[in-house]
Amino acid sequence: MRFLTSVKHLLPGVRILPPSTPLPPSTISTYPVLNPSTNQVLCLIDRQDDWGSDVDVSRVTRSAVDKAMSVGESFKRTTSLDRANILSLWASEIRSNSLALATIMTLESGKPLTESLSEVEYGASFLSYYSGSCYRTSGLNGGHIIPSPFPDPSGYSRGTLMSYNEPVGVCGMITPWNFPLAMLTRKVAPALAAGCTSVLKPSEHTPLTAIAVRELGRRAGVEDGIFEVLPFGEGGSRGFGDAICTNDDVKKVSFTGSTRVGKELQSKAAGGGVVKRMSLELGGNAPFVVFEDADMDRAVDAAVKSKFRNAGQTCVCSDRFLIAKSRMDEFVERFKKEAEELKVGDGMEEGTNLGPLITGQAAANVERKVRECKSGEIVTGGKRIVGNFFSPTIIVGMGLEEEVWREENFGPVACVRSFSDEDEALGVIKMSRTGLASYFLTKDVGRIFRFGRELPNGLVGVNEGIISTAHAPFGGIGESGIGREGSGEGIEEYLEKKYMMINH
Numbered sequence: 001m002r003f004l005t006s007v008k009h010l011l012p013g014v015r016i017l018p019p020s021t022p023l024p025p026s027t028i029s030t031y032p033v034l035n036p037s038t039n040q041v042l043c044l045i046d047r048q049d050d051w052g053s054d055v056d057v058s059r060v061t062r063s064a065v066d067k068a069m070s071v072g073e074s075f076k077r078t079t080s081l082d083r084a085n086i087l088s089l090w091a092s093e094i095r096s097n098s099l100a101l102a103t104i105m106t107l108e109s110g111k112p113l114t115e116s117l118s119e120v121e122y123g124a125s126f127l128s129y130y131s132g133s134c135y136r137t138s139g140l141n142g143g144h145i146i147p148s149p150f151p152d153p154s155g156y157s158r159g160t161l162m163s164y165n166e167p168v169g170v171c172g173m174i175t176p177w178n179f180p181l182a183m184l185t186r187k188v189a190p191a192l193a194a195g196c197t198s199v200l201k202p203s204e205h206t207p208l209t210a211i212a213v214r215e216l217g218r219r220a221g222v223e224d225g226i227f228e229v230l231p232f233g234e235g236g237s238r239g240f241g242d243a244i245c246t247n248d249d250v251k252k253v254s255f256t257g258s259t260r261v262g263k264e265l266q267s268k269a270a271g272g273g274v275v276k277r278m279s280l281e282l283g284g285n286a287p288f289v290v291f292e293d294a295d296m297d298r299a300v301d302a303a304v305k306s307k308f309r310n311a312g313q314t315c316v317c318s319d320r321f322l323i324a325k326s327r328m329d330e331f332v333e334r335f336k337k338e339a340e341e342l343k344v345g346d347g348m349e350e351g352t353n354l355g356p357l358i359t360g361q362a363a364a365n366v367e368r369k370v371r372e373c374k375s376g377e378i379v380t381g382g383k384r385i386v387g388n389f390f391s392p393t394i395i396v397g398m399g400l401e402e403e404v405w406r407e408e409n410f411g412p413v414a415c416v417r418s419f420s421d422e423d424e425a426l427g428v429i430k431m432s433r434t435g436l437a438s439y440f441l442t443k444d445v446g447r448i449f450r451f452g453r454e455l456p457n458g459l460v461g462v463n464e465g466i467i468s469t470a471h472a473p474f475g476g477i478g479e480s481g482i483g484r485e486g487s488g489e490g491i492e493e494y495l496e497k498k499y500m501m502i503n504h
């Protein structure tokens with residue numbers, strides 16, 4: 001197991017080279033990142049073997065937590081201005097290296113370069129947003145004076161009641177490969193704004209993006225111990241989870257990934273050291289409902305965006321399409337036409353809409369679910385094209401018992417059924433235990449409020465297929481997790497409230 005463990009010379013306007021390049025094992029080699037159109041070297045990466053299977057995960061993690069702990073003592077005393085400056089400089093570093101970072105992401109994960117570029121901006125937006133939070137009362141040292149209910153013979157209420165915020169302490173974080181930059185900044189930006197130090201393990205599939213972001217953070221003043229990235233391989237994931245969940249110095253665990261692993265961490269943390277705060281951003285299986293009065297241009301556009309973004313490998317991707325009976329044929333015909341126009345291919349090539357799925361196993365899993373779906377009709381796609389590339393697929397009229405309908409498919413597969421009325425649609429949606437994103441299209445204002453409020457989801461898009469932003473709370477209900485990221489809610493996850501009663 002080998003890793004590319006450091007990104008050097010990340011130059012402004014620069015970018016990275018295909019991971020398929022053969023490199024001699026057991027060496028530290030320099031790995032150039034090239035601009036594909038000019039062949040200009042954009043940055044250099046060192047490839048080392050020391051994050052391999054023989055790494056003592058528990059020792060390395062312990063030592064990173066120790067460092068975060070000791071640095072945390074002084075870091076929590078920094079001013080709001082200091083932390084705001086770091087975050088805002090870090091955002092600028094990321095924005096000025098957008099092409100380099102986007103290229104790393106595309107080469108690591110396969111997503112089209114245009115999507116990687118959007119993710120760079122999305123990721124930077126969390127740093128910018130939380131640099132502003134440093135100054136708000138919700139930030140570290142912010143708080144409230146509470147009107148006192150205690151009577152006093154003087155006629156004034158007795159005492160001053162105050163609540164103020166303190167950082168929770170050292171945080172252990174784990175992020176996935178599908179948004180290797182934005183999922184990282186969505187955690188570390190509020191943590192840093194709150195005065196917490198953090199130790200993060202990125203996905204084994206996308207360590208370079210995390211390392212590059214860390215490197216840019218250094219330039220912005222994120223000193224050693226404030227935020228560390230430990231790029232363990234697959235064999236190190238469980239060990240890292242154990243190490244953070246059972247270490248008394250880690251006061252908060254923040255995880256983004258599958259529901260299975262999220263629950264595993266929750267139970268480990270419960271049985272391990274001190275009681276820990278937990279944020280779990282887990283899987284979805286988003287419903288997408290088109291009512292009879294929907295604007296069909298909008299519906300098709302939103303369906304394509306919310307289904308095929310990142311080749312369907314997004315926790316908020318629509319999976320379960322419910323279409324009003326009277327609009328079913330029209331929707332399927334137009335959605336199919338759009339899906340067939342999407343170009344599947346190399347993410348570095350211009351015009352590519354969908355890259356490969358992350359691994360052969362992921363592609364085989366999607367292929368199996370489609371093959372095992374015995375009811376319904378595949379109206380387009382349904383095949384693994386080559387390697388990990390899967391064709392945009394639409395299946396119509398499958399039974400509710402099919403796995404491809406019931407479970408998040410994390411691939412470019414849209415499952416479409418019709419429905420008769422709101423109650424039926426809601427009943428079908430509520431059959432799932434997940435509750436992350438949901439979408440519906442209608443022009444009826446009453447229905448927007450009625451149906452929107454009834455949906456068992458943390459995120460609701462009305463007449464829109466892409467709704468994520470640093471400014472709004474992101475998170476799920478039920479099997480989709482606990483806690484919120486982004487917005488003013490996001491920083492609360494990293495703050496303890498202290499109440500002080502001062503008797504005059």
Ligand SMILES: NC(=O)c1ccc[n+]([C@@H]2O[C@H](COP(=O)([O-])OP(=O)(O)OC[C@H]3O[C@@H](n4cnc5c(N)ncnc54)[C@H](O)[C@@H]3O)[C@@H](O)[C@H]2O)c1
Pocket residue numbers: 174175176177178179183201202203204234237238239240241242256257258259261262264280281282283284314315316408410436476480481
């Ligand atoms: N709600 C959200 O914000 C959000 C965002 C992105 C992805 N996701 C979900 O993540 C899933 C896909 O991502 P994935 O395949 O990388 O998920 P995953 O759970 O397999 O992996 C996520 C992270 O956990 C690590 N990991 C794996 N096994 C572990 C273990 N036993 N202990 C500790 N860490 C472990 C991985 O190395 C990776 O860093 C989907 O279900 C998707 O919906 C959710």
Ligand SMILES: O=CCCC(=O)O
Pocket residue numbers: 178179313314315316468474
């Ligand atoms: O995959 C989940 C995150 C996607 C998003 O933030 O929009």
